[in-house]
Each structure stands twice: as structure tokens, then as C-alpha cells.
Amino acid sequence: MALPAQKQFKYWGIAAVMFAVVMWALGGVLMPFILGAAIAYMIDPIADRLEAWGLSRTAATALITVGALLVFLLLLVLVVPALVSQMIDLAQVLPQLMRDLRSFAAEHFPSVFEEDSRIHQAVTAFLQTMQSRAVEVLQSVAGSAVSVLNVVILLVIVPVVAVYLLLDWDRMVARIDELLPRDHQPVIRRLAREIDTVMASFIRGMGTVCLILGTYYAVALMLVGLNFGLAVGFIAGLVTFIPYLGALIGGALAIGLALFQFWGDWLSIGLVAIIFAIGQVIEGNLLTPKLVGSSVGLHPVWLLLALSVFGALFGFVGMLVAVPVAAALGVVARFLTEQYLHSRLYQGQSHRDAGAE
Helix, strand or coil: CCEEEEEEEHHHHHHHHHHHHHHHHCCCHHCCCCHHHHHHHHHHHHHHHHHHCCCCCHHHHHHHHHHHHHHHHHHHHHHHHHHHHHHHHHHHHHHHHHHHHHHHHHHHHHHHHHHCHHHHHHHHHHHHHHHHHHHHHHHHHHHHHHHHHHHHHHHHHHHHHHHHHHHHHHHHHHHHCCCCHHHHHHHHHHHHHHHHHHHHHHHHHHHHHHHHHHHHHHHHHHHHHHHHCCHHHHHHHHHHCCHHHHHHHHHHHHHEEEEEEHHCCCHHHHHHHHHHHHHHHHHHHHHHHHCCCCCCCHHHHHHHHHHHHHHHHHHHHHHHHHHHHHHHHHHHHHHHHHHHHHHHHHHHHHHHHHHCC
């Protein structure tokens, strides 16, 4: 006999709370495994395609691993040194750019620096807030991500976890399917398929969009002659998955650097602005509709809320799982809405009586 709905809700609620507590307590430890699982999930369709062409799962995994290793070595030799150098130079140049900006503002907008003006007070408060936030971020980075041990762990554990999960992905999915509660198996399978569709469309699609746009911005900005073009393109492509934020950060950074580098050369400054305008047109009208699709159902506000909440609760690991969890919650919310619209709570007794007549 099946458990009553109240007991089932209690047990699943306890499981959800335990999962959240584990995520909060072991977030830093779980990060390499979450990254490895995300990589395995993203490239699983490639392994499935190779299997359809006649390769075994082991051979397909080995071929993907060798190909990924070759690509990584090429990037390590050709791209990573230049990118790291530009990122370091950019971090060193930014303070001087801020001083130049202050001198420019003092010359052309002296009211900003009048201590009694509201503009001066607002700007001062904003700069103090940004400075405190920057210190917090730098302290967090210095205490975790820059640690040699953590970097080694990421470089070693993430690929190993990804390879093993990719090798056993289909068996794991089949085993989880066997463990589903029999009474709820059809509904869970339906929700799982919808969640997989949403996650595949968003994560794989947006991953491809980020890669294409990042490459486009980096190459175009370097061709224009902008200093740190590779670094700016990398930053803009990396944050493209957050709606509007990638273009805002990348565009503001690139145009700001262009103003200081090409001041007076309005053609070059205009070319930098046009590069980002073209990128947004390509993303909005070609890349996102084709690669992500309109059926994802992740509203930008919902996505930003998920990133903010999970980032505040679980740190960087929370931001990694925010998109999958947001996708899953969105699917579950639509399912519950559908059930509600067919329930007596929504339709009422009068609607049922009218239907019977």
C-alpha cells in the first residue's frame, strides 16, 4: 500500500533540507565534482552520437578525452599565456585609468568634487561601497581560488570526475530510473524529460553562445587594436549567460578602455562600440534563438534571482548550481500550475456542476 501523501511530502521535504545542508556545509569540497558533472552532462550527447556511429562507450569516452586534451594543450600554449598576461596588465592599469577618469571629471565637471554637493556625496558613497566589495572579493579569491592546492585539485579532479561520469552516464541514469517510486514514476519521468530539455537548451546552448561571442569580441577588438582585447572578450563571453550583464560589462569596459587609448580618434572608439552593437544583434537575432530556443522558459529576472539567492547562500558553488535548480523549479512550477488549473480548488463546485449538466 502506498504511503499517504502527507508522509511522502514529509520524507521528501526532509531529503530536500538535508541536501541543502550538505550543499552549505561542503560547498567548497563539492565544487570539483559539480564542475566535472556539468562537463560530463554537456558532452554526453557527443558520446551518444559516437555510439550511434558504432563506437563503444569506452571508445567514445577515450576519443573525447584525447580530443579535449589536445584542445586544452593548444589553448595552454597559444591562448592562456596571452590571456593571463593581459588580465594581469589590465588589473595593474585600472587604478591609473581611474585616476585619469577622476582628473577628467575634475576638469570638466567640477561640481562633482564640491563636498557639499549631493552629486559628490552620492559618488563618494558609491566608490566606498565598490571599494569595500572589491576588498571582500579579493580576500575571498586570495583565500580560495588562488590557492595552489585548490588550483591543482581543480585541474586534476575535475577532468577525472568528468571522464568517469561520462563513461557511466547512461548506466547511472538507468539505475536512478530503477529507484524511482513506482506510483510516481510516470510523473517523475515526464518532469525529468522536461527539466533535461530546459537544461540542455540553456546550459549547452548558452555555453556555445558564450564561446562564440567571446571569440568574436576578442578577435574583433584585437583587430581594431584595443589593448587588452583578448581579456575584454574573455570577460564579456564569460558573463554572457547572465542576460544583458555580459554586454553591459564587456561594452562598458571596452568603450572605457577605448576612450583612454584612442581619445580623439573617434573612428576607433566608434568601431569598438559598433563591435558590441553587432554582437548584441547577432546574439539576440541569430545565436540565442537558434542555439537556445524560445522554449527554455527561464525568464531573465528568474535567472538573476536564482543566481543572487544561491550565490548568497552557498557561495560560488551555489552560482554553479543556480541555473540547473532554477530550470528544475521552473518545470515543477509549471507542472503544479497545470495541476492547479485542473483541480477543484481552481474550478470550484459550480464549474463541475455546469459541466455535468
